[in-house]
Amino acid sequence: MLSLKEGYPYGSESTRMVQGIMFCLPSRRRFIPYSWLICSEINERETEIHFHYTHAFVTVTGTNLGYIHEMVVRYELYWLREVAPPASANPNDPTVRRIEINEKVSD
Numbered sequence: 001m002l003s004l005k006e007g008y009p010y011g012s013e014s015t016r017m018v019q020g021i022m023f024c025l026p027s028r029r030r031f032i033p034y035s036w037l038i039c040s041e042i043n044e045r046e047t048e049i050h051f052h053y054t055h056a057f058v059t060v061t062g063t064n065l066g067y068i069h070e071m072v073v074r075y076e077l078y079w080l081r082e083v084a085p086p087a088s089a090n091p092n093d094p095t096v097r098r099i100e101i102n103e104k105v106s107d
Helices: 066-073
Strands: 010-013 020-024 029-033 037-042 048-053 056-063 077-081 095-103
Touching: 020 095, 037 066, 048 066, 066 077, 077 095
Parallel strands: 020 077
Antiparallel strands: 010 077, 020 029, 037 048, 048 056, 056 095
């Protein structure tokens, strides 16, 4: 089932495994394949996710990010973008406020 609801900060595909995540930042887009993912971690309040990749470190901050983290664990997330939630948004829906991508520098 494809999930592309208006105003949602993510796209998912649960009928097949996707190849990676397209991170959509205000100034650029960056595709990172799932094959580069080493691990992902989410804090207890579900306000921050850390993606550890072989070539980069990605931090996603927002609210109610548990659902997004679960999609990543199942390799079902195919895009993620920063959004300002509309005033009428459900407070239980995931909100991505910031995506930060840092390239790993070799020694």
